[in-house]
Amino acid sequence: MLAPKIVLVTGANRGIGLEFVKQFLLLKSPPKYIFACCRQPDTAEELKGVAKGNPSVHVLKLDVCDQSSIDNAKAFLESKVEGEGLNLLINNSAIISHADLYNATREDMAKVYETNAIGPLMVVKSFLPLLKKAASVDPSAAMSCNRAAIINISTGVASISENSSSGLYAYRASKAALNMITTNMSLDLKNEGILATAIHPGWVKTDMGGPNALIDTVTSVTGCMSVMEKLHGEEGTGKFYHGVRGDKIGWS
């Protein structure tokens, strides 16, 4: 059963991130704390509406490109959880660029890489002591999303072996880098009992996915949560899953 006690989601003000917050609240055993992070809490009306009726939800400012906002969010979480640590970190936030070979620019490549690859890595680095704390509560437990886990929301178009249409230079490359970061983390953190896996949420009707996408956020997140529930031990870490189909995607 998926039942992490303390969860953090980035980019939680809209799209897939917001739906994650809603679905964690619907679990049989909902988290004690959900840290719903976004760049601009002041304008995150729907998320703040969810938090209003659910005291377990804390809306935090966190811009993955702004280290001080990451550090401030970490300090707030630490003060709230009183030594309990962080069980599940979902790196969901991202930006897309549709630039092709002829339109890709140095600035565009750098901005997307900064947001989609460097940002999630820096978030993990900051929250790592809290993930380690959560993992240490039961050193004999198998790795899982209930114990201590990093879920990096990736994309199927980051798969090199499945690339048959080209385009999206910055987005594909940044998420392929995120996938590599995920495998690295899975190796570095295995002995600490922390799982790290990437999930593709499907093609989803959000601002990013657009109106022609195949599924809604409810279907996407229901699938991702089902995959997360099954991630267990060494078999569950360092993988790249299709969140809706539930099977693995080729890394390379």
Ligand SMILES: NC(=O)c1ccc[n+]([C@@H]2O[C@H](COP(=O)([O-])OP(=O)(O)OC[C@H]3O[C@@H](n4cnc5c(N)ncnc54)[C@H](OP(=O)(O)O)[C@@H]3O)[C@@H](O)[C@H]2O)c1
């Ligand atoms: N939708 C799809 O079809 C699809 C397909 C494959 C993968 N994905 C992946 O799924 C995840 C969620 O996508 P989505 O469709 O929900 O996208 P979305 O609707 O465009 O939402 C993106 C979220 O990321 C946040 N964000 C952007 N830059 C940020 C930064 N520097 N720091 C913190 N937050 C930032 C946005 O915040 P603001 O509101 O402040 O901009 C927003 O909350 C992404 O990782 C995306 O790559 C989506």
